[in-house]
Amino acid sequence: MRPETRARVLKAIEELDYTPAKSARALRRQRTQVIAVLLPDISNPFFSLLARGVESVAFDQGFSTMICDSNHSSEKESRHLDILRAEGVEGIVLVAVGQPDMRKVERLLRRNVQVVSVDRVVEGLPTIGADNKGGSNALTKHVLSLGYERIAYITGPQEVSTARERLAGFLNALELAGRRPVTAQCGHFTYESGYGVAAKLLKEFEVEAIMAANDLMALGAINAAEEAGLRVPEDLGVAGFDHVSWAAFVRPNLTSVEVPAYRMGQVAATQVLSAELRETRLKTKLIHGGTCTACHQFR
Amino acid sequence: MRPETRARVLKAIEELDYTPAKSARALRRQRTQVIAVLLPDISNPFFSLLARGVESVAFDQGFSTMICDSNHSSEKESRHLDILRAEGVEGIVLVAVGQPDMRKVERLLRRNVQVVSVDRVVEGLPTIGADNKGGSNALTKHVLSLGYERIAYITGPQEVSTARERLAGFLNALELAGRRPVTAQCGHFTYESGYGVAAKLLKEFEVEAIMAANDLMALGAINAAEEAGLRVPEDLGVAGFDHVSWAAFVRPNLTSVEVPAYRMGQVAATQVLSAELRETRLKTKLIHGGTCTACHQFR
DNA sequence: GTGAAAGCGCTAACAC
DNA sequence: GTGTTAGCGCTTTCAC
Numbered sequence: 129m130r131p132e133t134r135a136r137v138l139k140a141i142e143e144l145d146y147t148p149a150k151s152a153r154a155l156r157r158q159r160t161q162v163i164a165v166l167l168p169d170i171s172n173p174f175f176s177l178l179a180r181g182v183e184s185v186a187f188d189q190g191f192s193t194m195i196c197d198s199n200h201s202s203e204k205e206s207r208h209l210d211i212l213r214a215e216g217v218e219g220i221v222l223v224a225v226g227q228p229d230m231r232k233v234e235r236l237l238r239r240n241v242q243v244v245s246v247d248r249v250v251e252g253l254p255t256i257g258a259d260n261k262g263g264s265n266a267l268t269k270h271v272l273s274l275g276y277e278r279i280a281y282i283t284g285p286q287e288v289s290t291a292r293e294r295l296a297g298f299l300n301a302l303e304l305a306g307r308r309p310v311t312a313q314c315g316h317f318t319y320e321s322g323y324g325v326a327a328k329l330l331k332e333f334e335v336e337a338i339m340a341a342n343d344l345m346a347l348g349a350i351n352a353a354e355e356a357g358l359r360v361p362e363d364l365g366v367a368g369f370d371h372v373s374w375a376a377f378v379r380p381n382l383t384s385v386e387v388p389a390y391r392m393g394q395v396a397a398t399q400v401l402s403a404e405l406r407e408t409r410l411k412t413k414l415i416h417g418g419t420c421t422a423c424h425q426f427r
Numbered sequence: 428m429r430p431e432t433r434a435r436v437l438k439a440i441e442e443l444d445y446t447p448a449k450s451a452r453a454l455r456r457q458r459t460q461v462i463a464v465l466l467p468d469i470s471n472p473f474f475s476l477l478a479r480g481v482e483s484v485a486f487d488q489g490f491s492t493m494i495c496d497s498n499h500s501s502e503k504e505s506r507h508l509d510i511l512r513a514e515g516v517e518g519i520v521l522v523a524v525g526q527p528d529m530r531k532v533e534r535l536l537r538r539n540v541q542v543v544s545v546d547r548v549v550e551g552l553p554t555i556g557a558d559n560k561g562g563s564n565a566l567t568k569h570v571l572s573l574g575y576e577r578i579a580y581i582t583g584p585q586e587v588s589t590a591r592e593r594l595a596g597f598l599n600a601l602e603l604a605g606r607r608p609v610t611a612q613c614g615h616f617t618y619e620s621g622y623g624v625a626a627k628l629l630k631e632f633e634v635e636a637i638m639a640a641n642d643l644m645a646l647g648a649i650n651a652a653e654e655a656g657l658r659v660p661e662d663l664g665v666a667g668f669d670h671v672s673w674a675a676f677v678r679p680n681l682t683s684v685e686v687p688a689y690r691m692g693q694v695a696a697t698q699v700l701s702a703e704l705r706e707t708r709l710k711t712k713l714i715h716g717g718t719c720t721a722c723h724q725f726r
Numbered sequence: 727g728t729g730a731a732a733g734c735g736c737t738a739a740c741a742c
Numbered sequence: 743g744t745g746t747t748a749g750c751g752c753t754t755t756c757a758c
Contacts, residue, residue, distance in 0.1 A: 145534055145537065145538075147509070147513045148513060150514050150515060151450045151514075151515055154450040155450045160450060170475045170479055170494070171472060171476045171672075173472060173475075176472075179470075179494075180468075180470050180496060183495075183496050192510060193494075193495075195469070195492075196482075196492075197482050211491060213446050214446045214448065214449045235444055319676060347676045374676075377618060377646045377677065378676065
């Protein structure tokens with residue numbers, strides 16, 4: 129092309145304020161260059177970090193990301209799956225609310241839309257998860273090594289795979305040490321449920337430490353303990369799981385296991401975008417060893 | 428249409444797994460039914476709540492939402508503005524990183540893309556913000572009414588309008604009471620800066636209370652105080668701003684002013700989507716009175 | 727009501 | 743290289 133022509137074209141672009149229209153391009157090429165991340169609650173710091181991880185990878189590869197919030201509702205999740213199909217996204221990173229609507233998911237897969245589950249195991253989908261069992265196991269061993277003997281556990285809903293895995297890791301470590309938990313009771317991964325379960329538990333049992341399946345419940349347990357007149361960590365040790373950012377500001381500090389949400393998002397996005405994938409069906413993949421961090425919560 | 432034909436069509440839809448392709452529709456109608464929210468950091472709970480507010484309104488109106496993360500970078504923000512134009516979004520809710528690239532913004536406006544600024548005032552754009560000055564004023568009066576006299580202030584970067592407004596509200600309330608702040612020093616809205624500024628300040632001045640321009644810095648101040656051997660709230664009162672959700676879990680509790688991020692997002696989205704808007708240029712709009720919440724932090 | 731046809735803005739293919 | 747053309751899947755219009 130003659131430099132002069134080139135200059136004229138550039139000038140026209142400038143004057144007409146031209147930008148190629150993505151929707152036309154998408155129609156013609158049958159590729160939108162958009163992926164989505166569909167999660168239960170973007171205002172939960174764990175999920176929003178995960179979303180950032182997805183976005184960072186997509187952005188680098190020239191993809192846009194739609195972040196969709198199912199608001200903890202399976203129905204809204206299902207509607208979002210429809211919308212995303214119509215929207216023509218090329219892949220979906222899914223943090224499912226319970227078991228997702230597999231009919232919808234399969235329709236997407238048939239259209240060659242990559243769907244990868246993160247954090248929670250979904251039957252029939254490749255899953256990117258942390259090593260919940262291993263992390264819980266390591267944390268429990270750490271707690272035992274500090275000399276705690278009478279330990280209670282607050283677990284999450286048993287339909288959620290992460291809750292089951294963390295409980296399993298805990299029980300396994302105890303068993304290896306030839307011990308049994310004082311009690312294991314079920315919460316809902318919320319602050320309130322942690323508070324409620326701990327308050328009840330502290331009345332009925334004599335415990336030296338409480339381990340919870342996530343930080344929010346652990347925080348509830350701390351507050352319940354202090355209201356029961358117990359000093360933490362002098363009278364009662366408390367541990368959580370997730371190592372969410374604000375936990376670092378909580379006083380007294382919370383012992384926890386780091387779950388690398390950002391990296392999990394990155395890995396999931398990479399899987400979704402990787403072309404190889406279009407051939408091979410993936411297996412579940414573990415990220416990180418579930419490192420046990422900060423330990424100020426224990427005497 | 429004959430019921431029989433109708434049935435056949437429905438059956439075909441089912442069999443072919445048909446969903447109308449949005450990109451074709453968008454191309455033909457020159458409307459994508461997509462809006463975007465472009466913000467500095469989706470993993471910040473304040474912004475993610477805001478994003479949820481935007482999404483909820485858009486979803487109800489049949490619009491999809493693209494959440495874009497500028498990662499606190501003006502450059503990335505600018506690139507996102509380009510992408511969003513190419514993508515053909517019909518409106519943008521913008522939480523700007525400093526002053527945004529107005530050339531890009533104006534190109535969007537010229538194309539009749541609605542751009543509304545939230546939280547931070549942007550010259551030349553309608554802004555949805557909280558009543559920072561009023562809220563700060565009310566909080567300061569509250570603190571004064573509790574009998575505190577020697578008050579220090581930790582402000583945010585003065586380029587950010589919210590920081591200026593909160594400082595102004597504080598100074599105004601003091602002035603009305605015929606007082607002056609012990610000192611007012613600048614942080615960066617981060618935990619670390621709050622910690623650092625407070626630690627220094629407590630050495631140099633004798634203060635009864637520290638007020639910070641946001642919760643994160645207030646939390647830093649609390650930790651600095653406790654490390655300096657001061658009990659909070661017995662020896663030193665501390666107040667923040669934003670009333671972020673995790674602040675409710677912090678012990679001792681933090682006095683703060685609520686900034687209704689979710690509602691601000693909803694209002695901004697409504698503005699962006701409202702058709703009237705296409706005619707009239709908007710003015711800045713205040714949401715909420717900046718209510719002063721929980722007061723356990725003060726004796 | 728039903729059907730046919732044009733065209734949105736782009737890209738891929740093919741001819742020059 | 744450069745120019746032309748067909749067509750992606752939908753909506754709108756206009757003719758029946």
